[in-house]
Amino acid sequence: MAFISSGYNPDKPMENRISDIGPQKYDLFYPPIIAKNKGKWLYHEIIKPGVLVHVAESGDEFYTVRVGGARLMSVSHIREICEIADKHCGGHLRFTTRNNIEFMVDDRPKVSPLIKDLAQGKFDGGSFKFPIGGTGAGVTNIIHTQGWIH
Numbered sequence: 001m002a003f004i005s006s007g008y009n010p011d012k013p014m015e016n017r018i019s020d021i022g023p024q025k026y027d028l029f030y031p032p033i034i035a036k037n038k039g040k041w042l043y044h045e046i047i048k049p050g051v052l053v054h055v056a057e058s059g060d061e062f063y064t065v066r067v068g069g070a071r072l073m074s075v076s077h078i079r080e081i082c083e084i085a086d087k088h089c090g091g092h093l094r095f096t097t098r099n100n101i102e103f104m105v106d107d108r109p110k111v112s113p114l115i116k117d118l119a120q121g122k123f124d125g126g127s128f129k130f131p132i133g134g135t136g137a138g139v140t141n142i143i144h145t146q147g148w149i150h
Contacts, residue, residue, distance in 0.1 A: 031092040033062050033106045050132035051111060063111050064102045067118055067130040071099050080121070080129070088114040100134050 009015055027035065037056035044054040047063075054062045070077075085093040085103060092104045103114055121129035 029092075031062075031090065031104055031106065033060055034104075036060070037062075046136045050135055051115070052135060053108075061106075061108065063105045063108060065105075065111065065114055065118065065132060066096070066100050066102050066134045067132050068134060069095065069099045069101045077129070084114070084117060084121075084130075088117065098134075101130070 007016065027038075030038070033056075037058060037060055040057045042055050042057055044052050046052055050066045052064045052066070054064070056062070073081075081093065081101060082091075085091050088110060089103050089105050094102045094104065096102060103118075105111060105114060115132065118130040118132060119128070123129055
């Protein structure tokens with residue numbers, strides 16, 4: 001009877017149910033311009049390797065800057081990625097199926113400062129942390145099995 005006093009209705013067990021099982025629905029995290037234009041994109045163009053513009057029926061433009069990622073990343077590297085997304089992209093980014101990272105911005109003037117910040121990131125050995133590219137006639141991450149990870 002304790003459930004009934006809390007408002008539980010056995011005839012409608014899912015009514016007013018609150019659950020923390022599983023992730024929240026993915027589209028809650030879309031950037032506003034993507035949510036507004038979902039399913040209404042006309043085309044995209046590669047401006048230069050790794051930089052794309054997506055154009056919607058409404059005329060809205062959205063830019064993605066794709067950088068190489070790694071299959072395994074440290075927490076500090078992921079935090080650095082998130083700091084860049086917070087600084088330039090309103091916190092929005094996505095990981096592709098090949099573990100690349102796409103930083104997403106809604107205005108063309110935001111692209112150059114983002115690219116500049118990405119180009120400054122280097123590992124101690126001198127290689128780029130965020131190599132821009134992986135679109136068009138270019139190289140992207142090669143994905144292979146890594147059973148030991150599981």
